[in-house]
Amino acid sequence: MEASPVGRPRPELVARKRSGHTAVVEEGLLYVWGGYVSVAVNEVLLPNDEIWVYDLQQGVWKVFHMTGEVPPSMSGTCGCALNGHMYIFGGCDDNGQTNQLYSVNLTDGKYTWKKIKHKMGSAPSPRDKLSCWVYKGRLMYFGGYGLKSSTDRDNRNRSYIVDETWMGVFWGWNNEVHIFDPMQASWSEPQTHGRAPAPRAAHTSATTGCRGYICGGRVRETRSSDVHCLDFETWTWSEITPVTTAPVGRSWHTLTAVSDSTLFLFGGLSSDCKPMSDGWLLDVETKKWREVEHTHTDKPRLWHTACLGKNSDVIVFGGSCDDILLVDTGHCNDALVFQTQPYPLYRICEDYIATSVWSLEVLRNQLPLLPHKLLTAVQRRMSFYRPSEEQQ
Known part of the structure; x- marks a missing residue:
């Protein structure tokens, strides 16, 4: 099934x-795999043999x-991109949590999964x-959040908070690094x-330079907004204590590195x-949180994804x-774009021409005069x- 060659995709x-x-x-392409939807009172996992691709330039x-x-x-997998491949680890399938690792090449057009x-x-x-x-x-x-045997739990010299047990198997939250x-x-x-962060799940993470950050998450009924940093060169944990008002505690949120320090x-x-719709910027050097204005305040989201x-x-x-803990029916499929930095002049000009050309006939007539590279970008x-x- 292909999108129409010109314009936005067909409605279906x-x-x-x-x-x-x-x-x-x-x-420049957003790849989406897996997850679940609600059908009546059931949670239905989405097909595992399809990947959706969204052209961020063309929509x-x-x-x-x-x-x-x-x-x-599966749902709840942990996904990332490395060298043109998407890796997924863990997640929950119809039989419970898993610890399998898979990868798929996103650049060869074949989309062939490999179990690692x-x-x-x-x-x-x-x-x-995770x-x-x-x-x-x-x-x-x-x-x-996941399961451990009694032997595995006893052999680990780290904090592990038990949620429930059954026949020698423990389910709970951990703060392990693998x-x-x-x-x-x-x-x-x-x-x-x-001092390592408290065990947690449904938190979020981001990477800048040689440091990894985690923020918030859930343990039992507690949700936090604490931020911790792990230095990958020294393997030392530190907590970032904000000097300004911080966001309220939360889980199932996202954290995205938008600069070397933000x-x-x-x-x-x-x-x-x-469900929250607020956006915040954290300067990890000054330790200051700043709430930002945006155009999506009427679109709260949780257990979504966010990509740079x-x-x-x-x-x-x-x-x-x-609140998916109660109703779990309000799933979404729109892509929200947040501008976090001033755009360069080229981007401003490109967007202005692409926006205005539909309403200004004189501008449409002058399009062929643009340099080839700019014309191609504007047409996309x-x-x-x-x-x-025009999309019909």
């Missing part, structure tokens, strides 16, 4: 509404069939709602220093179970606008701003 060709999915951006969706060692349909079998080390225990960082070609995972090296196909656990937080479920786009735009896709961008009556 839009990614399905979903929450708890995986999304990454690669070369066009396409969907592609996936082959190979296809992972089971490690050669050294031990994989983390099954879990979902987070990850990417640094120097390695994938680093933190926290999550590293996967794709080149060596190996799992390892670093010896960290400093992180953008959006949405989530607050401590009083309210062009010119420090943050692309939020999907998620729920309801024009479809994003195409008037609704």
Whole structure:
């Protein structure tokens, strides 16, 4: 199934509404896989053999069939991009939490899944709602909610908060750090220093330079907005104590690095179970939070995804606008764009021409006079701003 060659996609060709999915951006394309929707009182996992691709420049969706060692349909997986590949780890399928790792090449047009079998080390225990960082070609995972055997729990010298037990199996939250090296196909656990964050799940993470950050999350009925930093060179934890008013505690939110020192937080479920639509910028050097104005205040989101786009735009896709702990029916499929930095002059001109050309006939007549590179960019961008009556 393909999008129409000109303009926005046909009305029926839009990614399905979903929450708890995986999304990454690669070369101007947003890739979306997995997640679930609510059908009556049931949670239904979405197809595992399709990947949805959104052209951020044109605003066009396409969907592609996936082959190979296809992972089971899941929600709550931890996804990231590295060297043109999307990796997913963990998640929850129809049988519960998993600890399998898969990858798919996003650049060859084949979309063939590969189940990764490690050669050294031990994989983390099954879990979902965890987070990850990417640094120097390695994938680093933190926290999550999942199960452990009594032996595994007793052998770990770290904090693990038990939620429930059944026949010698424990479910709960952890604060473990695990590293996967794709080149060596190996799992390892670093010896960290400093005070580690409390065990948690449904938190969020971001990477800047040689540091990984986590923010908020849930343990039992508690939701926080604390921020912790892990230095990947010294493996030392530190907590960022804000010098300004911080966002309220929350889970199922997103955190995106938009510069070398700035992180953008959006949405989530607050401590009083309210879906949030606020956006915040955190300067990790000055330790100052700043709430930002944006145009999506009427669109609360939780268990959505957020990816870094062009010119420090943050692309939020999907998620729920309801408290999924209670009603779980308000899944979304729109892509929200947040401008976090001033645009360069080229971007401003490109958007202005693409926006105005539909209403100014004289501008349409002058399009062929543009330099080829700019003309091509404007023509792609024009479809994003195409008037609704032109999209039919």
